[in-house]
Amino acid sequence: GIQVEQSPPDLILQEGANSTLRCNFSDSVNNLQWFHQNPWGQLINLFYIPSGTKQNGRLSATTVATERYSLLYISSSQTTDSGVYFCAVDPTLYGNNRLAFGKGNQVVVIP
Amino acid sequence: DGGITQSPKYLFRKEGQNVTLSCEQNLNHDAMYWYRQDPGQGLRLIYYSQIVNDFQKGDIAEGYSVSREKKESFPLTVTSAQKNPTAFYLCASSHSKNTIYFGEGSWLTVV
Numbered sequence: 299g300i301q302v303e304q305s306p307p308d309l310i311l312q313e314g315a316n317s318t319l320r321c322n323f324s325d326s327v328n329n330l331q332w333f334h335q336n337p338w339g340q341l342i343n344l345f346y347i348p349s350g351t352k353q354n355g356r357l358s359a360t361t362v363a364t365e366r367y368s369l370l371y372i373s374s375s376q377t378t379d380s381g382v383y384f385c386a387v388d389p390t391l392y393g394n395n396r397l398a399f400g401k402g403n404q405v406v407v408i409p
Numbered sequence: 410d411g412g413i414t415q416s417p418k419y420l421f422r423k424e425g426q427n428v429t430l431s432c433e434q435n436l437n438h439d440a441m442y443w444y445r446q447d448p449g450q451g452l453r454l455i456y457y458s459q460i461v462n463d464f465q466k467g468d469i470a471e472g473y474s475v476s477r478e479k480k481e482s483f484p485l486t487v488t489s490a491q492k493n494p495t496a497f498y499l500c501a502s503s504h505s506k507n508t509i510y511f512g513e514g515s516w517l518t519v520v
Binding site (some may be wrong): 299302306331333335338339340341342343346384386392395398399400401402 | 440442444452458467468497499501503509516
């Protein structure tokens with residue numbers, strides 16, 4: 299099946315710093331989504347981004363589908379940004395939103 | 410409120426018992442999904458359903474069963490055949506090929 303690799307696996311940030319998370323995938327996809335999982339386990343959808351660039355407040359994401367990667371940017375990080383960020387892709391082979399997840403980027407923002 | 414409701418939040422199961430996790434959504438979504446998450450890991454797909462009275466196996470369906478008798482409900486049964494059921498279980502829903510939304514999850518522990 300499709301491989302989804304996220305880097306770095308762990309990241310510690312000083313509050314106010316910027317960071318970039320990367321997601322590489324091994325095959326063509328119909329769509330790509332970024333999620334944030336808070337310490338209580340709740341998964342929140344951040345971006346639905348099969349290609350191009352989107353921004354939402356201090357977060358932005360870029361997907362280059364032809365090169366099979368996506369980037370999530372966190373600017374001016376806050377302690378509430380802590381948690382695990384997941385990249386998930388819907389392989390073209392399936393095409394029914396059957397998402398395959400990476401193992402996540404564990405982010406800790408310290409005051 | 411609109412959303413996805415999972416219950417119970419915490420569940421303890423004895424060896425050899427079947428347990429059922431509830432998932433209800435009032436978002437009028439066609440598709441529903443069950444994922445399993447183990448510590449430090451990404452999510453793995455157990456079962457998914459794109460329409461009432463139809464469902465398909467995901468990547469780790471062995472030891473699990475589901476039903477989709479109503480559009481808003483997609484219960485998951487963890488059977489005694491599942492050898493390592495202790496995990497965090499997440500239900501999700503979406504309009505097909507669109508953003509996926511998750512419930513708050515259910516923690517299952519075998520005692």
